[in-house]
Amino acid sequence: MRLSRFFLPVLKETPADAQIVSHRLMLRAGMIRQEAAGIYSWLPLGFRVLKKIEQIVREEQDRAGAIELLMPTLQPADLWRESGRYEDYGKEMLRIVDRHERDLLYGPTNEEMITAIFRSYCRSYKDLPKILYHIQWKFRDEIRPRFGVMRGREFLMKDSYSFDLDEASARRAYNRMFVAYLNTFDRLGLKAVPMRADTGPIGGDLSHEFIILAETGESEVFCDSALVDMGAPGLDVDFDGDLQPLVDARTSLYAATEEMHEAERFAAEVPEERRLSARGIEVGHIFYFGTKYSAPLGANVTHPDGKDRPVHMGSYGVGVSRLLGAIIEAHHDEAGCIWPESVAPFGVGIINLKPGDADTDAACQSAYDALVKAGKDPLLDDTHERPGGKFATMDLIGVPWQLITGPRGLKEGKVEIKRRATGERFEVSLESALSQLTADQAGK
Amino acid sequence: MRLSRFFLPVLKETPADAQIVSHRLMLRAGMIRQEAAGIYSWLPLGFRVLKKIEQIVREEQDRAGAIELLMPTLQPADLWRESGRYEDYGKEMLRIVDRHERDLLYGPTNEEMITAIFRSYCRSYKDLPKILYHIQWKFRDEIRPRFGVMRGREFLMKDSYSFDLDEASARRAYNRMFVAYLNTFDRLGLKAVPMRADTGPIGGDLSHEFIILAETGESEVFCDSALVDMGAPGLDVDFDGDLQPLVDARTSLYAATEEMHEAERFAAEVPEERRLSARGIEVGHIFYFGTKYSAPLGANVTHPDGKDRPVHMGSYGVGVSRLLGAIIEAHHDEAGCIWPESVAPFGVGIINLKPGDADTDAACQSAYDALVKAGKDPLLDDTHERPGGKFATMDLIGVPWQLITGPRGLKEGKVEIKRRATGERFEVSLESALSQLTADQAGK
Incomplete structure (x- = not known):
């Protein structure tokens, strides 16, 4: 799913009447x-x-x-x-x-x-x-x-x-x-x-x-x-x-x-x-x-x-x-939220830090295609929101894995993987990221 | 699904008040x-x-x-x-x-x-x-x-x-x-x-x-x-x-x-x-x-x-x-009913003509396992109903393919396949029946 086509009305403010x-x-x-x-x-x-x-x-x-x-x-x-x-x-x-x-x-x-x-x-x-x-x-x-x-x-x-x-x-x-x-x-x-x-x-x-x-x-x-x-x-x-x-x-x-x-x-x-x-x-x-x-x-x-x-x-x-x-x-x-992978709304969130940048778009698209093919149900944030907003939304909705892709990292051949549950982040090549995220243990 | 465990209350008589x-x-x-x-x-x-x-x-x-x-x-x-x-x-x-x-x-x-x-x-x-x-x-x-x-x-x-x-x-x-x-x-x-x-x-x-x-x-x-x-x-x-x-x-x-x-x-x-x-x-x-x-x-x-x-x-x-x-x-x-395969309640109905007969039970079980494995969602009639009743029920519920297995046929190495839509029946070996029924074209 591409976020630009999805319907995800996140609220900026915490509703006052919700007690828990x-x-x-x-x-x-x-x-x-x-x-x-x-x-x-x-x-x-x-x-x-x-x-x-x-x-x-x-x-x-x-x-x-x-x-x-x-x-x-x-x-x-x-x-x-x-x-x-x-x-x-x-x-x-x-x-x-x-x-x-x-x-x-x-x-x-x-x-x-x-x-x-x-x-x-x-x-x-x-x-x-x-x-x-x-x-x-x-x-x-x-x-x-x-x-x-x-x-x-x-x-x-x-x-x-x-x-x-x-x-x-x-x-x-x-x-x-x-x-x-x-x-x-x-x-x-x-x-x-x-x-x-x-x-x-x-x-x-x-x-x-x-x-x-x-x-x-x-x-x-x-x-x-x-x-x-x-x-x-x-x-x-x-x-x-x-x-x-x-x-x-x-x-x-x-x-x-x-x-x-x-x-x-x-x-x-x-x-x-x-x-x-x-x-x-x-x-x-x-x-x-x-x-x-x-x-x-x-x-x-x-x-x-x-x-x-x-x-x-x-x-x-x-x-x-x-x-x-x-x-x-x-x-x-x-x-x-931090969803267990068994019930997560999406398996992996792909964050495109610069939509419109040809290399970043291509990298995100290839990641998206590979994750769809592996049945990982990715959500691709292809919107023009600023990066901070994208990070916050992806954390808020609790997708278990994030794949963060931007022009600066790609120049060095790197993307970032973030694990929502622990907050761990590590930089790897796109290829290595995909082999990790599409492996079966990523589904656990 | 085994019919003995399913809940399939078929009626012998046609309800009087149903007009169509x-x-x-x-x-x-x-x-x-x-x-x-x-x-x-x-x-x-x-x-x-x-x-x-x-x-x-x-x-x-x-x-x-x-x-x-x-x-x-x-x-x-x-x-x-x-x-x-x-x-x-x-x-x-x-x-x-x-x-x-x-x-x-x-x-x-x-x-x-x-x-x-x-x-x-x-x-x-x-x-x-x-x-x-x-x-x-x-x-x-x-x-x-x-x-x-x-x-x-x-x-x-x-x-x-x-x-x-x-x-x-x-x-x-x-x-x-x-x-x-x-x-x-x-x-x-x-x-x-x-x-x-x-x-x-x-x-x-x-x-x-x-x-x-x-x-x-x-x-x-x-x-x-x-x-x-x-x-x-x-x-x-x-x-x-x-x-x-x-x-x-x-x-x-x-x-x-x-x-x-x-x-x-x-x-x-x-x-x-x-x-x-x-x-x-x-x-x-x-x-x-x-x-x-x-x-x-x-x-x-x-x-x-x-x-x-x-x-x-x-x-x-x-x-x-x-x-x-x-x-x-x-x-x-x-x-x-004659269900199109895309919406049929079961893909294949296996009729065991003589539950309790060891060879027939074994043949039905192996067919059942193979069809489950192939994703064909079989219904195995393992009940003690007489054969005529089993045929009538399987026709009534409209399963697209029937695999009819009994001791007499098995002695000659044969089972029968029936296609519900056309009524065609043909005798083949169990092996050949399974390769036909698990093939993709059987899913069409």
Whole structure:
């Protein structure tokens, strides 16, 4: 992409009403624009990161054996009357009346609808197990939307739903999602700690939140610091194998959100030097809730013994749009965002210090072509902005690598490479720069 | 994908209330499920095709220089009060009141919002030209939703918006989209004819609809049959070059929708043997409307002469979800869908005629692995359904190639390949089958 053709409306000034760094940086870097309270447009830069996050979430769901579909944003109210949540959900649910006076709602979550889909097609234990998921916009009418995309009203969520014959099998589905989430957040450059959590309005018996530690977190969390240091299971996990040991290794160590915290247990179980209390951002939440929805909605399956019983279910959410904020909270500095390469909006930023200078233009063009060919998704700043402004913009938008090219360096056969995360800069030949930036390790 | 793990709820019986073939086949093949009038879930098979269509539409927008972003589904009513369309739009607009009694609406289109985005960041002729687009769910509260996804209420649309200094430049943006649309529909396996059209509620001076000819089309259309035979411009078009000759070659021949039809001109301009009158399905619609939105919304740019004038705009829509229906209307037979390979939900269907037979299982597995490796996205029917049922399902869902493997054939070293579009079947060795199916021409 050439910057002269892109749409990147960076702001010179910090917006006064943005309270946390991710919100400020997303506005300043031209990633989002507020259209109404808690409702955002995703400008091209933000959209690119959103799509990359979505794709990683999708790949890890697929790897874990979940099947993707897409439910609509609007749902009939009657379905929620069946489960009993239509009245319970309160003012957070956006209720809508259509031209024929039928009650609709903008889905805040999809337990009811997926259960209705399941019950209309699946009747037998032979149809099990199944994990279905979708990545769709949801709406929750928060009384006080804030922190940008971290607590918006219209937000993108990945929600999965598992269907099993009994609790033991449902537990295996739960473990699949547990492990898939650890790998997902790891690929996104995040250290997410699974913590015992309250089940809240979803209900059920077993629940974990996946929490990123960050100063701006909304709630206090308590955990054994060994959990933070523990690596992800890795992409070569056999999801058809026994995942229980991987899960046990993490759930046997103390980790709890504020609501579930037991100070005495914390003190008794965790050595003092590993007792971590911090602020946390929830990026995922998983639930096993048995027959809470299948029983009232009549989603029964015939067991091998010939008897019909309600299917056992769980649900598993990742806040896809919220993750942009969480990643920025975890990866930024004074100058702007520092994207992990897996989700960076562009792989390499090429800065042309003197557009119009024939040699510089030619060098930038050849770098651009080579990086496109290598799949590195470069952004070429070919604008007539002054160099200082170009450096600031490239730092602000957080492209992982910069290739700085100008007539003075080229006379000596040199360009400059800058690594955004560390600030390291080094001068090399254009040829050597390209061989470094197109090598696979540059993609890590 | 293994069918035993997929979620493919095919229906044995034809749904009684589906009036057109695409609606019937989408229900029977387990592609969609109606959740409310005109509101559908996209089951995994339908979702796969939807995503492939969306991706082709995206690639051709990008190739034409359009920049992707994403606007929210909900919009503040005030924006539509500024343009004057809030009252005009009537009951098709889904109006919503949030918990703070603020008026929102579910966007039926995005002229107002994109103009508001433009005006808040772009002020100078130096920011032009720009084409911005998004692919987002829209809602139009049709009084009588029908024909499945062809006239739904919640539907997926790609809408682009162009911003230019004057009419001449706006016309170049119009031509870019005109040519991009021809290539898009061609890649989707559709013959779409551009026709002069009424501008309707969008307004403006210049408009073309892109129409697929099909017996089930909603409106009558009239055109020179030479237009139907004309090929697409091709993916190597230089979008920065002069596109006018490509556009003129198509707009100089007679083609008009019912509202714009002039019988006398038709008779005078088109030789009798080329006078085609047929039913048509609209799959795209492009508009140039000048300053219709920029003037009331105050989206002005400073011209080189230092004066501010409203920016010239156009908008360009493709009905992404509707395209599934249109493609089925164009490509099906008695047995089911016949997907063009570019949008097929799977590239090859492998039918295991005897799961449990060691040799057959091994042959299917090796075929599966080879096809996955070649990027052919195979579906392996490893279920215990009887062969007749497997053949019927694979025909119904319309996978372009079938690889039929059973113990009897394998004893003679043979498998069978079936080409869905023609019904041709031939027996070959497994090795030869795989070299044919993994070759690039199988992808065409």
